[in-house]
Amino acid sequence: MPDAKRGDLVQIHKVILDPSQRPDTLPECTRSVYYECWVKGFLIDESVNIGDEVKIETFIGREISGILKQVNPVYDHNFGVPQKELLNIGSESRKKLGKMKNR
């Protein structure tokens, strides 16, 4: 079974610049790594596997190519975990405000 078939929502990856092609003015930590990008769209190729060079049609209908990275990519950013440093701010301030208003 191929990883993806025509019409699937996928994410591709491209290396845009090698470290040697990056401007000298950058901080060393940035200049020494690849300049890369990821784009999502619908697969144009019939059937392909992760790691293959593929073509996609982006959400505005442009055709671009790159290495297949993910099929059905998920948004996995979230609300984070409860932060004890924030949890009491509400009750502290409401208490203080309540006292002041009842004075």
Next chain:
Amino acid sequence: MDLSYSGVMSRKKEILRKATGIDYGKFEISPVAFDYEGLMNTCKYSIEDAKRILQETGVGQTPLVELKNLTDFVRSVSPPGKGGRIFIKDEAANPSGSFKDRRAGLSVYHAKKLGYQGVVCASSGNYGAAVASQAAKRGLKAIILQEVYDSRKVGQPEILEKTRACEAYGAEVWQLTVGPELFYIMLRVLEETDFFSDSLYVPSSVKGIETLGYELAQQVFQQEGRFPDLVIITHAGGGNVTGTARGLKMADSFRTTVVGASVDLKGLHMASDIDFNRKSFTTGHTGFGIPFLTWPDRTDVPRNCARGLRYLDRYVLVTQGDVFYTTELLAKLEGMERGPAGNTSLTAAIALSRELDRDQILVVQETEYTAAGKLPSSQLTFAKENGIEVRRGNPRENVPGKVIVIPERVDQIQVENFEIEKLRHSYIENAIKMTKGYLWTLEDIQFLAEDSKTSADWVQKAIESLK
């Protein structure tokens, strides 16, 4: 066609001329001066036109809300008779959830009128989402270029949310790693597509914000019979300050003090792969704020229409911890869950209200939507994962990129005044550096005086002192 970095960069002028419809060269007066108002007028919309165009897509006319509980809370720690009334402009009510809809609203309309089929915008923030949203409404295609990941492919949650939002509005999104080469990619994409460059710094984008200053001045006047004493504006690239201040003047609110506020991220390098994920705020901070005030023409267009120093009366800094605390107060005392990045100016308002008399009026001119990835809880979870220490205590102990201190009490929220004279001096110093070998004329001096909100005398003296 030469698509190498240097090849594309060498065609910059030509590409931008085609992609903005503006011949910037026409407005150059000398290596120093240019015709600022002339450039702004290439986008020929009056304030009334701009309002009407924005209204067509549901942008603007946002509520002005008095934060009575917050004001009372601030008064409880203010000197007797002090504690100015805090109002907020609920810009989150715009279609994509921020004031950036005003910028995109006018510029996307303008792009369509000029006959472009689509727009390209380099923004990891609310502006990208606003452009994507407006493009959807106007039937144009949008490509949004975002700086999202460090070299480990770890992405700031706030920016990941912005990718989601842009894609939700049907844009093609390029998620890029850290680096100023974003500009190179932008030029490449513009050349490939013949789309409009929807830069934050083109005239139409800055003009859209004039409606915000204009509208808030009128709302305050209608409600209170007077203009605001102070308007506080979150400052990054300068467009928000510039547009708002110009709009205030158009509404005859001449005596309003214009205050810019940024989150203090001094010491973090904006092009560093390592520092990138050591900050909780992706905009509205000093990393953009200071360089853009001291040399605005460092952007993706030859001349920047966002010129903060022309309009600022005062510039203040707050800490990341202060803004998280304020975001909690806004939710818990006022029932408005917004931001946090958009609450930078609100944080400054808490400190500045204590300087004002009780009958004086401060307006915080924006809020922004909140979501997964943006909330303080998600920002602080991410900060801790990236080795940042988070604790409660005295916010003066915040260290950008190392420690976030959430205040224990509201009176600990204070602003650091960034001396505006110092910014003006740096601006003149930069102008000297950038035009080495060119002999300045009186016209240049006059331009620099206008551009730094000083006088020709002041500029002459500054030049002398820098010699």
